[in-house]
Amino acid sequence: MVVLGLISLFMGYQASQIQLSYDFAKVLPDDDPVYIEYENFKKMFGEDGNVMVIGFQDKNLFELNKFNDWYTLSNDIKNIQGVKELMSIAKLYTIRRNDSLSKFDFIQIVNHPLRSQQELDSIKTVITSLPFYEGLVYNKNTGANLMAITFTKKDLNSKHRIEMVHQIKALTDVFEKKYNLKLHYSGMPYIRTAFMEKISGEMGLFLGLAVLVMSFILWVFFRSFSAVFFSIIVVAIGVVWSLGTIHLFGYRITVLSGLVAPLIMVIGIPNCVFLINKYHSEFSAHGNKMKALTRMIKTIGVSLFLANITTAIGFGVLYFTNSIMLVEFGVVAAINVMATYAITLILIPIILSFLPVPSVKQTKHLEGKRINKILTSIDYLVLNKRSTI
Structure with missing residues (x-):
């Protein structure tokens, strides 16, 4: 527990330093x-990936x-x-010939x-006389x-890009509102800023929804606050480790790694x-807490490992x-799937050993009529209707 706690604190620190990727x-x-x-x-034509465009009519x-x-x-x-x-039309240049220096001067x-x-x-006459800008x-x-x-x-490939786009938007909003115009925004800096803001927002949204859905499912099955709470805590440690791994490897949050x-x-x-289900099943069979934990680890531990x-x-x-x-996503996901397995296999038995023995209410899910009926029907079909299936 102490070792896992220290590692989790280290990973938590690494996770706190994680950054979004602002590169293309x-x-x-x-x-x-x-x-x-x-x-x-x-190389031949250059790129316009650093141009933000604002337009209106x-x-x-x-x-x-x-x-x-x-x-x-x-x-x-x-x-x-x-x-x-x-x-912009208010910041255009014209060319004037400089005979004394034998060159052209760019004049705003x-x-x-x-x-x-x-x-x-x-x-206006000067501007419209320059067909290049038309x-x-x-x-x-x-x-x-x-x-x-x-x-x-x-600045384009850093966090400051978001701040710059917001500053520009704040300035243009004043002009837009004053003259009742509709300004349109485009260009890779603007699109990438909106995209990264959406990623950071959806990462928290998906994680929150995952917690809610999983908590509901755990509650429906086990009817136990402790089973729900400690399961979420154990998996949350795995989530912290995954975010810490991203920073530890020198990676940043991308559209893919944000799903880890x-x-x-x-x-x-x-x-x-x-x-937990195996623990409840074993305890209901013989009522010996330590024996149930031992069998839980031996039987389910191997299956979960595979x-x-x-x-x-x-x-x-x-x-x-x-x-x-894909490389970054694959490496982080693979490592942390196994890390979460190890965390779960270590912490769940330890936590269960400290908790009181499961009550009749908490093991009632083992006798669920609907689930058992569905499983019995599937068992019958598999064993007796193989040819038809």
Whole structure:
């Protein structure tokens, strides 16, 4: 118990340090032809995975107050830490020939809030005279306008990306509400942020639902608070170990590894059910507590080992897929399936040895008429209707 407690404390500390993966999910192995073709494409044409796009439709953007607010919004977003560059209709550049230096200079068209509608009209004339931006940043026929934001690679692949996207969203919400517009958001940084927030939320949701469902099933079968409580505690230790293993191996939470915790919960609870059920069955037969615990370990322990080792091998096979996400998921799942088995086989007998002997109410599930009737029917069909089946 002491050793398991110390290991669990260590794993709990490791689990507290775990982080979400903010990198682009890499599913294909490095030698996959499709992945190689994708890498060659990026070398030739580059990638736009760091661009967040904000768009809206408004044919009246070239009104003084509205345009100045869009210009101010563009500057405010550009000043957010981690934002590399920004392009919008209020932050465009034109090219001027520098004869003295024999080069072209890039001149920002708007570099201060405009003072009059006449000044804005002249700026509009300059912008519309540059066909390069037509259809790229704005559409004069539909009134569609676009803002493109790029991020530094360091901030893009870190937790700070979520904070940046939230800051941008907070600023644009003010503009959207003030002018009663509908702003649309897209781009990989925005999509990946929403995706990771959903993963972190659903991880807790799935784990919570697993606990509730398993607790209900345990209560229906055993009608015992202690059986439910200690089974959940034992499996929760396995969940902590699984999260600790992820950090211990230098991994991060991905869309797949986020399923390890609910998976361990679902696999670990049946281990507890089999052990407790066998203990109740043996105790009901002869009334000797220690004898019931001994037989429980000898009989169910071996069966559970075979069931868990085959499950672990199934997950372990993913190690040979050469896909980083599948390898990480397979390694963590395989190790912790067996770790949860060991935790269950050690703690459940120890806990049961300290608890009072099961009451008649707690062992009543062994005489359940409905379950026994179903099992008897299946037994009859298997033994007497083999040809028909």
